[in-house]
Structure formats: structure tokens, C-alpha cells
Amino acid sequence: MEQNKQGLIVSVSPHISSEETVPRIMWTVSISLLPALVMGIYYFGPKAVYVTALCIIGSMASEWFVQKLAGKEITLADGSAFLTGILLGLNMPSTVPFYIPLVSAFVAVGITKQLFGGLGYNIFNPALIGRAFALITWTRAMTTWAVPDAAFVAINAKTTATPLGILKEEGMGKLLEVFGDKLSLYKELLIGHRAGSLGETSMIAILIGAAFLVYRRYISLRIPLSFLATVAVGAWIFGGKTGYFTGDPIIHLLSGGLMLGAFYMATDYVTCPTVKSGQILFGIGCGFLTILIRLKAGYPEGVMFAILIMNCFAPLIDRNCRTSVFGAKKEKK
Amino acid sequence: MSTFTLGGIHPPEHKELACNAAIEVCKLPQRAVVPLSQHIGAPCKSLIEVGQRVLAGQLIGNPEGFISAPVHASIAGKVTGIEAFPSPMGRMVPSIVIENDKSDEWTPLEGDPNYMERSADVLKGRIKASGIVGMGGATFPTVVKLSPPKEKKIDAVIINGAECEPYLTADHRLMLENPKEIVEGLKILMKVLELNKGYIGIEENKPDAIEKMKDAASGDKNIEVWTLVTKYPQGAEKMLIKSILNREVPAGGLPMDVGVVVQNCGTAYAIYEACCLGKPLMERVVSVTGPGITSPKNLRARIGTPVSQLIETCGGLKSGAVKVISGGPMMGFAIYDLDTPVTKGTSGIVALEDKDIVHRTKFNHCIRCGRCVEACPMGLMPLMLSVYSEKGLYTDAKDYHLFDCFECGSCTYVCPSKRPIVQQIRLAKTMVKP
Known part of the structure; x- marks a missing residue:
């Protein structure tokens, strides 16, 4: 910055800037996840706090460690490591042993983010890579789900399968047997009274946080809506056991990590396209892969792998969608 | 709307x-520094010698070349030097220094109340001789805009009263206080261009100005006053034409490619003064405003008045002022020297305090949030231009429509990583050929 002889600053335009900063965005998104976290604690008890805290500590420690080793400026205050930590925590079963959150957090922040150049240069969503690593490495621990129990004090000795797991292995009949009728099934899924990762179960809590982000214009609805719509249509067409167009899209929308993934993971700035039309394409791709994995692959849930695969395509999508430039010649070359 | x-x-x-401060006449400077180049295009050649006495309004610089505009003395007095002085844009420009002899003696002005009866060529000649340039800040010689090549058929002229830059109120006050004269200026433009459609575009945050201009234009059904959404950069030529006529100036093209001429409302006022009063462009309205100014005002100042005198007239800088800008805070230039003179393109002097400005010497990685893509009025991808420029890949930046950027700064304003995107784009533009 140059200063002139009167002590005034001389620098280039524009001279003013919006109030938005990277730390403000990261911390706001983190705060918007609190409803989901509270519901996780409500159903899965103190262990939910324990797992999430380990993820956050692991993420921030990894960021500090790798940046220190690399001789870079420490950027813990920007909140992005905290956000990755809380997202990773919300994507874990409450029953995992302590080392899984810690190691996954290192894979997420230390490797996926920092070793690729830090915030802005990671190809994949760090929290999802952390979770994918854990799922493949500790498959049993990562697919052992506590029975949700109300009122913050659950000990969760008993384990069970997730609704998607039941649907995949034993079918719709068994699912209705567990939850009563369809209406109470929907209701339980909506409020989150079901087995699953500790922050993914309560649709209401996730939607409250997401609505706040949309209101603040931190995320747009292009990716989440195209993602959800594709899953719904795919589930309706291919999800039924008795032929095409007999599937139940609502169960697919309300279960698994879809809401959390669509609103919080797929919309990760760094790893999604920036062009509007590209974002819709990205959402459709995520939805297609999710339903493909849910219905045809070995795992009951496919949101995580779907988003990670689409992450690879984000730069290609941006490159080929492009924006429509003002006054550009409309005729073909 | x-x-x-x-x-x-x-x-x-x-x-x-x-915006509520009526235009005041600024005291004449003790010494006026009149740059020989106050416009885009070729600088003027000085017509006078050091030591000579000049009168206010006297022609002192003759244009050399088609894209140029003459320069007139703004005060009466003795020429004490012809030397290089910093212009508001930061360059050193040869300037004529006039020492005020307190007489404020003018060259005789040839007024012509029946100017509307003159031919288009006569009026155009007066606009040319009066040294009128675009007064919104770009300072493009007006007569050049009024002389389109034969194959370009002009069918509309737009008076730009958007004034979309924050803080600035000079055009607003001018529309409030001289609406009739601006409309007359527009009528002259319509006559010169031989067309019968004139528009005045004003952002909705100036309802009083819209009303005044509508009143002033009510007698002529060929003139329409349009209320525009308050959105930066509404006052950019391309945006204004899109807003009012829904025409898109082609990439790399000019407004005349879609049959439009755009003139700032201050320019229209100057055109009226030139054609009716025979007065050359030697003074203008300048908003002296911003949180760093003790009592913000709108001043009618002679060209060549030092910025420091304008600021003193407004009670001086507050102690917290850290940056003084010529123009608005989005596209204006930080002033290097407070003795810099007011020129034909100085729409405002904005003083900002530290809390108002952004320091971009240290910036973060692009997080690809896409805010810049959403903000760009030209539909570009500023994040790609920024990253390519940062990495020195200027040719790749060109593939992302580098040269369609007109540097409005919207992308840079919204960037949460505080990246100097516009500056990176400027750098890239200098490194590759269009």
C-alpha cells in the first residue's frame, strides 16, 4: 500500500467492499448446523457431543499441524476447519470408538484439504473424504447404528439398522412393521427418530439450518433442489418392487444422508460448479448417482459417493457450461 | 421499473x-492548473506562452486529432507556467498554470437565445468548440459520439441520470436545480443527431429528481423519463441501454452499434450552456462527500481548482480520513496529491475513513463461492480471470472474455476472500492483445 505525502492511502478501485468474509461465511454455516446437532444429541445422547467434539478437535489440530509443517500461515480462525469438523461429526454414527473421528478428521482436513493446497484448492469435499475413508476402513463400526432414544440421556446399548438398510435388505414390509403405518414412518423420518449418522436424521432440523442459509443467500437452491428432485423421480420410477413407477419417493427423500448432503455437502463452494446451469447439472448428477447406488449397489446409502464422484466433474462442468456473456454473438462459429 | x-x-x-446540499459556487482558486489533456484521446497543444494574460473562457489548448477536445482557461490571470502536474487518474499531464488576478474577466460570450433554430452542424460546431466531454467520468469527447460513421443509424439518445456510484450526488443536484437546462441539452442532442426519441434514465433512489425531470420534459412527448432499479452499475452505458431499450451492445462494440448515444446529464447541461450561452466547459459540479469530509457539499468549481481547496470549502478532512478518491468509490481513482486539479471528468471527491475501505494487499485463495459470477453485469466468470491472471496465464484469461470486462468492480466488491479481481484483470489486459 502506497501512502502519499499527505499520509493518504493510494490504492486501486474498488475502494469499498461488502461485509462478507470467508470467516463470516464459515462460522455462519457452522452455526446453522446447530439445530441438526441438537437433535442428534437429543436422540443419541452425550456420545453425539463426544464424537462431534473429537471431529472438530481432530480437524483443527490437523490444520494446525500440516500448516505448521508446510511453513504456512495458520488459518484456524477462518472457521473452515471447524466447519469440516462439525460436518464430519454429524456424518458419523454416535457409537464409533474415539480413534475413528480423529483419524478421519486428519484424512479430511490434513490430507484432502491442506495437502492439496488449503482452502479453495481441494478437489473433494474434505468431510466426505474423511467419512468415506472411515467407512471403507472401519466398515463395521461405521455401520453400527444406535437405537435413537429421546431426551438427551440415551445410553444406546441396543443397535439397529437404518431405514434405508432395512428397505434394501428386507423390503418395505419390514420397514412398515418397525414403524407402524406409512404415515408414522414419514413422521418419524421427518423429526429424525430413527437410526443413522448423528446429524443426518432430523429433516426438520436440517431444513431449518438450510432455510437460514438460503435466506442469507449463502447457498442457492439450484443444487439442493435439482439433487432432491432427481432422487425423488429416480426412486419413484425405479424404486418399487412391483414394477416401474411404484417406488416411494418420500421415504428416499427423508432417509439417509440426503438432506444433509444436498444442502450442506453438495453446496460446498470449493467443490461444486460456479455457473448456474452447471450447478443444476451437478445436482442432477448427484441425484442420479445416489439413486443408482441406493437401488443397485452394495451400500444402502449413496449420497456420499455420489457427491464425491460429482466433485471430480465440477471443473469440467464449469468449463463447458460457461456463462452467457452480455452482447456475445449468438450465431454459431 | x-x-x-x-x-x-x-x-x-x-x-x-x-443529496440535500444545494449546489454552491466554490471560491475561485488562487492558482488554477488546467491540464491540456482532460479527455480520452490526443492531448491539446498549448496556444499561449508563459507570462501571457488570459481571460476566463479563453481558448488555451487546441485539439490535435479527431478524438480530442479543446481546453479553455477557467479563470482570468497570468500564465506562470506550462508544466507536468498529476491528473486525478495519477498520470503526469502537461498543464497550464494560471495565477488568479482577481478580476474574473471573461472573454465575451456569444449568447444565442434562438439556438434551436440553428442547423445541426452549427450546434455541433459549438459543442466541439466548447470542449465538451463525457462528464460522468470517462471523458470521451462528446462531438465524436455525435459524429457516427454513415452506416451507423442512430435512433435514440439517452441522458444518463442513474448516478449509481455510492456517495455521489452531483448529477442528482443538477437534475433538481437545472432540470429545464438538461432537457434543453437533450433537445439539442436530438436535433444534432436528427432523431425524435430521447430518454432520461434515473435510479429510483432519486424520486425528487425523477419528478423534476418529468415536469421539465412534460412539454415534449418525444422525451421519456424512465425510473430505473437502484442497482450498481446501472449508469454504465451498456447497462443503461439494456435497461431502457432492451438492446445489447455487442461484445467489443459501442453504443452506436445498436443505434444509441448516451450522454451524462452534466454533459447535457454543458451542451445547453455551450449552445445557448456560448459558454465553454470550464466549470462543473463536484460532490465533495464521504464520511471523511467535515460538511459534505456539492460545489460548482472551475476546472483547475485544486482538490485541497474543495475540501477546505467543505470544512476540511476529518482526522479519520485515510483515502481521498476522485470519482466514486467503485471506479474512482485514489488521489495521490491533494493539489491535483478538478478536471472535466471529476464528478466527485470522496473521502473515506479506515473502516470504510478495504485493504487488499493481503488476500486469500479463491473459494469458488460464485458470488462474482452472480454479480458480474457482463455475465463473465471473474473468478477464472482472477486465478488465470494470478498464475500468469493471460492467454487463458482471454478465452474467458477478458476484454468484455469494463472494470465496474462488482466482482471485487462481493468477493469474500477480498481478492483484487479488477486489478488482476487490468494486469491481464495489459499482457495480451485483444
Whole structure:
């Protein structure tokens, strides 16, 4: 910055800037996840706090460690490591042993983010890579789900399968047997009274946080809506056991990590396209892969792998969608 | 209400600081520094010698070349030097220094109350001889805009009263206080261009100006006053044409490619003065405003008055002022020297305090949030231009329509990583050929 002889600053335009900063965005998104976290604690008890805290500590420690080793400026205050930590925590079963959150957090922040150049240069969503690593490495621990129990004090000795797991292995009949009728099934899924990762179960809590982000214009609805719509249509067409167009899209929308993934993971700035039309394409791709994995692959849930695969395509999508430039010649070359 | 379709931003307007301050005449300077180049294009050649006495309004610089505009003395007095002085844009420009002899003696002005009866060529000649340039800040010689090549058929002229830059209120006050004269200026433009459609575009945050201009134009059904959405950069030529006529100036093209001429309302006022009063462009309205100014005002100042005198007239700088800008805070230039003179393109002097400005010497990685893509009124991808420029890949930046950027700064305003995107784009533009 140059200063002139009167002590005034001389620098280039524009001279003013919006109030938005990277730390403000990261911390706001983190705060918007609190409803989901509270519901996780409500159903899965103190262990939910324990797992999430380990993820956050692991993420921030990894960021500090790798940046220190690399001789870079420490950027813990920007909140992005905290956000990755809380997202990773919300994507874990409450029953995992302590080392899984810690190691996954290192894979997420230390490797996926920092070793690729830090915030802005990671190809994949760090929290999802952390979770994918854990799922493949500790498959049993990562697919052992506590029975949700109300009122913050659950000990969760008993384990069970997730609704998607039941649907995949034993079918719709068994699912209705567990939850009563369809209406109470929907209701339980909506409020989150079901087995699953500790922050993914309560649709209401996730939607409250997401609505706040949309209101603040931190995320747009292009990716989440195209993602959800594709899953719904795919589930309706291919999800039924008795032929095409007999599937139940609502169960697919309300279960698994879809809401959390669509609103919080797929919309990760760094790893999604920036062009509007590209974002819709990205959402459709995520939805297609999710339903493909849910219905045809070995795992009951496919949101995580779907988003990670689409992450690879984000730069290609941006490159080929492009924006429509003002006054550009409309005729073909 | 109409607006342009792509992008745009809503920075805090801060017009309230000066929009109620009626235009005051600024005291004549003790010494006026009149740059020989106050316009885009070739500089003028000095017509006078050091030591000679000049009168206010006297022609002192003759244009050399088609894209140029003559320069007139703004005060009466003795020429004490012809030397290089810093211009508001930071360059050193040969300037004529006039020492005020307190007489304020003018060259005789040839007034012509029946100017509307003159032919288009006569009026155009007066606009040319009066040294009128675009007074919104770009300072493109007006007569050049009024002389389109034969194959370009002009069918509309737009008076730009958008004044979309935060803080600035000079055009606002001029529309409030001299609406009739601006409309007369527009009529002259319509006559010169031989067309019968004139528009005046004003952002909706100036309802009083819209009303005044509508009143002033009510007698002529060929003139329409349009209320525009308050959205930066509404006052950019391309945006204004899109908002009012829904025409898109082609990439790399000029307004005349879609049959339009755009003139700032201050320019229209100057055209009226030139044609009716025979008065050359030697003074203009300048908003002196911003949180760093003790009592913000709108001043009618002679060209060549030092910025420091304008600031003193407004009670001086507050102790917290750290940056003084010529023009608005989005596209204006930080002033290097407070003795810099007011020129034909100085629409405002804005003083900002530390809390108002952004320091971009240290910036972060692009997080690809896409805010810049959403903000760009030209539909570009500023993040790609920024990253390519940062990495020195200027040719790749060109593939992302580098040269369609007109540097409005919207992308840079919204960037949460505080990246100097516009500056990176400027750098890239100098490194590759269009």
C-alpha cells in the first residue's frame, strides 16, 4: 500500500467492499448446523457431543499441524476447519470408538484439504473424504447404528439398522412393521427418530439450518433442489418392487444422508460448479448417482459417493457450461 | 421499473450525506492548473506562452486529432507556467498554470437565445468548440459520439441520470436545480443527431429528481423519463441501454452499434450552456462527500481548482480520513496529491475513513463461492480471470472474455476472500492483445 505525502492511502478501485468474509461465511454455516446437532444429541445422547467434539478437535489440530509443517500461515480462525469438523461429526454414527473421528478428521482436513493446497484448492469435499475413508476402513463400526432414544440421556446399548438398510435388505414390509403405518414412518423420518449418522436424521432440523442459509443467500437452491428432485423421480420410477413407477419417493427423500448432503455437502463452494446451469447439472448428477447406488449397489446409502464422484466433474462442468456473456454473438462459429 | 438482467450489486448508497446540499459556487482558486489533456484521446497543444494574460473562457489548448477536445482557461490571470502536474487518474499531464488576478474577466460570450433554430452542424460546431466531454467520468469527447460513421443509424439518445456510484450526488443536484437546462441539452442532442426519441434514465433512489425531470420534459412527448432499479452499475452505458431499450451492445462494440448515444446529464447541461450561452466547459459540479469530509457539499468549481481547496470549502478532512478518491468509490481513482486539479471528468471527491475501505494487499485463495459470477453485469466468470491472471496465464484469461470486462468492480466488491479481481484483470489486459 502506497501512502502519499499527505499520509493518504493510494490504492486501486474498488475502494469499498461488502461485509462478507470467508470467516463470516464459515462460522455462519457452522452455526446453522446447530439445530441438526441438537437433535442428534437429543436422540443419541452425550456420545453425539463426544464424537462431534473429537471431529472438530481432530480437524483443527490437523490444520494446525500440516500448516505448521508446510511453513504456512495458520488459518484456524477462518472457521473452515471447524466447519469440516462439525460436518464430519454429524456424518458419523454416535457409537464409533474415539480413534475413528480423529483419524478421519486428519484424512479430511490434513490430507484432502491442506495437502492439496488449503482452502479453495481441494478437489473433494474434505468431510466426505474423511467419512468415506472411515467407512471403507472401519466398515463395521461405521455401520453400527444406535437405537435413537429421546431426551438427551440415551445410553444406546441396543443397535439397529437404518431405514434405508432395512428397505434394501428386507423390503418395505419390514420397514412398515418397525414403524407402524406409512404415515408414522414419514413422521418419524421427518423429526429424525430413527437410526443413522448423528446429524443426518432430523429433516426438520436440517431444513431449518438450510432455510437460514438460503435466506442469507449463502447457498442457492439450484443444487439442493435439482439433487432432491432427481432422487425423488429416480426412486419413484425405479424404486418399487412391483414394477416401474411404484417406488416411494418420500421415504428416499427423508432417509439417509440426503438432506444433509444436498444442502450442506453438495453446496460446498470449493467443490461444486460456479455457473448456474452447471450447478443444476451437478445436482442432477448427484441425484442420479445416489439413486443408482441406493437401488443397485452394495451400500444402502449413496449420497456420499455420489457427491464425491460429482466433485471430480465440477471443473469440467464449469468449463463447458460457461456463462452467457452480455452482447456475445449468438450465431454459431 | 426497468433494469438490466445480468448481475449487479447493492452497495450502501450513502447519498444522504450530500443529496440535500444545494449546489454552491466554490471560491475561485488562487492558482488554477488546467491540464491540456482532460479527455480520452490526443492531448491539446498549448496556444499561449508563459507570462501571457488570459481571460476566463479563453481558448488555451487546441485539439490535435479527431478524438480530442479543446481546453479553455477557467479563470482570468497570468500564465506562470506550462508544466507536468498529476491528473486525478495519477498520470503526469502537461498543464497550464494560471495565477488568479482577481478580476474574473471573461472573454465575451456569444449568447444565442434562438439556438434551436440553428442547423445541426452549427450546434455541433459549438459543442466541439466548447470542449465538451463525457462528464460522468470517462471523458470521451462528446462531438465524436455525435459524429457516427454513415452506416451507423442512430435512433435514440439517452441522458444518463442513474448516478449509481455510492456517495455521489452531483448529477442528482443538477437534475433538481437545472432540470429545464438538461432537457434543453437533450433537445439539442436530438436535433444534432436528427432523431425524435430521447430518454432520461434515473435510479429510483432519486424520486425528487425523477419528478423534476418529468415536469421539465412534460412539454415534449418525444422525451421519456424512465425510473430505473437502484442497482450498481446501472449508469454504465451498456447497462443503461439494456435497461431502457432492451438492446445489447455487442461484445467489443459501442453504443452506436445498436443505434444509441448516451450522454451524462452534466454533459447535457454543458451542451445547453455551450449552445445557448456560448459558454465553454470550464466549470462543473463536484460532490465533495464521504464520511471523511467535515460538511459534505456539492460545489460548482472551475476546472483547475485544486482538490485541497474543495475540501477546505467543505470544512476540511476529518482526522479519520485515510483515502481521498476522485470519482466514486467503485471506479474512482485514489488521489495521490491533494493539489491535483478538478478536471472535466471529476464528478466527485470522496473521502473515506479506515473502516470504510478495504485493504487488499493481503488476500486469500479463491473459494469458488460464485458470488462474482452472480454479480458480474457482463455475465463473465471473474473468478477464472482472477486465478488465470494470478498464475500468469493471460492467454487463458482471454478465452474467458477478458476484454468484455469494463472494470465496474462488482466482482471485487462481493468477493469474500477480498481478492483484487479488477486489478488482476487490468494486469491481464495489459499482457495480451485483444
